[in-house]
Amino acid sequence: MNDVVYQKQQFGQKVGLGRSPALLVVDFVNGFTNPEILGGGNIPDAVAATKPLLTFFREASLPVVFTRIVYADDGADTGIWCMKVPRLRDLTEKAHASQIVDALAPRAGELVIRKTQASAFFGTHLAAHFIGQGIDSIVLAGCTTSGCIRASAIDAMSMNYRVTVASDCVGDRAIGPHEANLFDMGQKYADLLGGADIVSALSRSRSGSSDAAGSTT
């Protein structure tokens, strides 16, 4: 139903994976895999699906960045978001809930960005880092689809990066918002592609064929 008006108005064109992609793994921390804290739902599945995607980026020596939400121990930098969602305050530097899950532990040289807001770019030096890396495309994995992924996708696209949401590598505490936000992002801000399909496309493009690169023509 929605699709009719979106199609008529020509939403949802493809942007492609570009020539120089980075993987951005957003907020896959213990507190978001746990339904008793801030997560649950299909987030554990998304973590599992991200593993081969991460391995591919590492083996191809493509840039990988992780994010965590971290507030000061004394609460000095909590704000309106922590008023709206009070449990965020528990995500302090050493808290178990704010550590990246073991299955996807960052390696030396992979930047880990601390953030206090939904978007990976807001109030962080991530944009400058990506400029320094010379990337033109961002593949998004992480959680939650309706929260930090959506916010990061908007900012990444606004900065003129080609954005691809790895649709099975993002998860949410509830399936309704997960699906609604995949729809919105696919129509307006990003391509949607499964993790395995991203690996295939990037493998092809990096072995000579240029199928994966988005063409602006």
Next chain:
Amino acid sequence: MNDVVYQKQQFGQKVGLGRSPALLVVDFVNGFTNPEILGGGNIPDAVAATKPLLTFFREASLPVVFTRIVYADDGADTGIWCMKVPRLRDLTEKAHASQIVDALAPRAGELVIRKTQASAFFGTHLAAHFIGQGIDSIVLAGCTTSGCIRASAIDAMSMNYRVTVASDCVGDRAIGPHEANLFDMGQKYADLLGGADIVSALSRSRSGSSDAAGSTT
């Protein structure tokens, strides 16, 4: 259904209207009231509902800001968003589609922000303007709920403004995304309140009672 996990995790607390609110009217331009271009749906109704809200802010001498999407005539600043949604390119300075609807025409002294991305804050001097005005709260009207309203709400909250979405003064080309995004914003980023209720609350608080001011306790 969604609500169960959100409630258990204590999402959706109230942030209130603050002490010094501004009205931000996002992208109520001809191209978005027209289903043949980029809008339609319940956007014309949202325009009508915004009229008394705008009148209230004007009569109370509270700050009002409008936004329009505007690309250079020669397309020099189109980017990935225009690749994803090609019809955005038509929103140039003089195009009928990019003019604010007559019913809500800005007055002298009301800032009109030109933007090229979804968020009213991205790549604009809106944040600096609001800092100069000394506001602590933003009431959002405009369109689309799932696009520029959602993106602006995230940024406004991320900057530590209390955000209230005037729920009947925002509209979208299709009702599904409209409702899904109201849900997300209400849980995570903003209070939801009808335009008339916002007027009542602000009237009360400005006549001496402090009911409208959000308390952080």
Next chain:
Amino acid sequence: MNDVVYQKQQFGQKVGLGRSPALLVVDFVNGFTNPEILGGGNIPDAVAATKPLLTFFREASLPVVFTRIVYADDGADTGIWCMKVPRLRDLTEKAHASQIVDALAPRAGELVIRKTQASAFFGTHLAAHFIGQGIDSIVLAGCTTSGCIRASAIDAMSMNYRVTVASDCVGDRAIGPHEANLFDMGQKYADLLGGADIVSALSRSRSGSSDAAGSTT
């Protein structure tokens, strides 16, 4: 000499201390008091002059924020600035050089911002923090005058904060750039006032008189 054209073109008007000032203490860390690392010059004097200013802000319960330059231990977020000035790389989380000097040690509840660039605002959540605090004015102390103070003053003014540089509470590794940058800031971006004069002005304004508040008329 310079002054003639600046005066003729009406540069250097006063902006005042506003109604709600915060103290921003920039990069007063061990590495910048030491001429063998990145500092020296009149920076130790500026540290000493900042002590009573800091005490005043604390006793008046006015917001205080500190900044430190901190790069990841594995160098993952060094960039062009570290290429231009290689010794910055030594400023890692636990390095002695990157710790705030003992004389001005932050207290619980005083935000300490980690940054990777010259401006205290670039790639940080400082602007959002200040919005949450409702301030309208920033008093700058720290180092270096020609580096992080100058960069922070430009950004603070650009965000429409009234900026006052505490002229004896900022220092630099060499006196020429120190003075040249005080001149530039005083003409274009900020008021210049000694620390003791700032304390006097704020004391007066907070005890009822409004002499310190800048008037825009």
Next chain:
Amino acid sequence: MNDVVYQKQQFGQKVGLGRSPALLVVDFVNGFTNPEILGGGNIPDAVAATKPLLTFFREASLPVVFTRIVYADDGADTGIWCMKVPRLRDLTEKAHASQIVDALAPRAGELVIRKTQASAFFGTHLAAHFIGQGIDSIVLAGCTTSGCIRASAIDAMSMNYRVTVASDCVGDRAIGPHEANLFDMGQKYADLLGGADIVSALSRSRSGSSDAAGSTT
């Protein structure tokens, strides 16, 4: 004298012209060539020296961006900077003073950024534009050296672009601040190179040799 401590602390390393440079022409408008308004000094000379540099970028099909300071006709977006430097208020959309000088008139397809603050990046979509262009290096021409050039150089470097200030293509209303700011930028943020030397270096690098590209080693 200054140089001793800067050299000892290893400031002033070279960053190079990168592989993909853009030319950013800042605020070369009528109001800044005129000593009766906001400019004068060596700015007319800098305009003349910029002509061949601009011609080179155009003939090499390298990106060119211009900036202008523009405030709303009704003054709705003036702020603290206009309080500090009141004559800035005259730079409105149609004012003669805010038009780019005839000698460097922009061509179709060359982005012209309107800004309200010193930095070409502050409150504008310039960073997103440059990301979309895939550049890694910015050559700066324009005015004033101690104002908008300095502010833009800091932001450009902070975003991890290699910055080269075309030293004879930047100018200021007074020679003291001009020279002091060239010194600061050369030590901390940017390479200094004459316009003709930039043309030579880029010509060499684009004809096969890679001398111009900065090496990070």
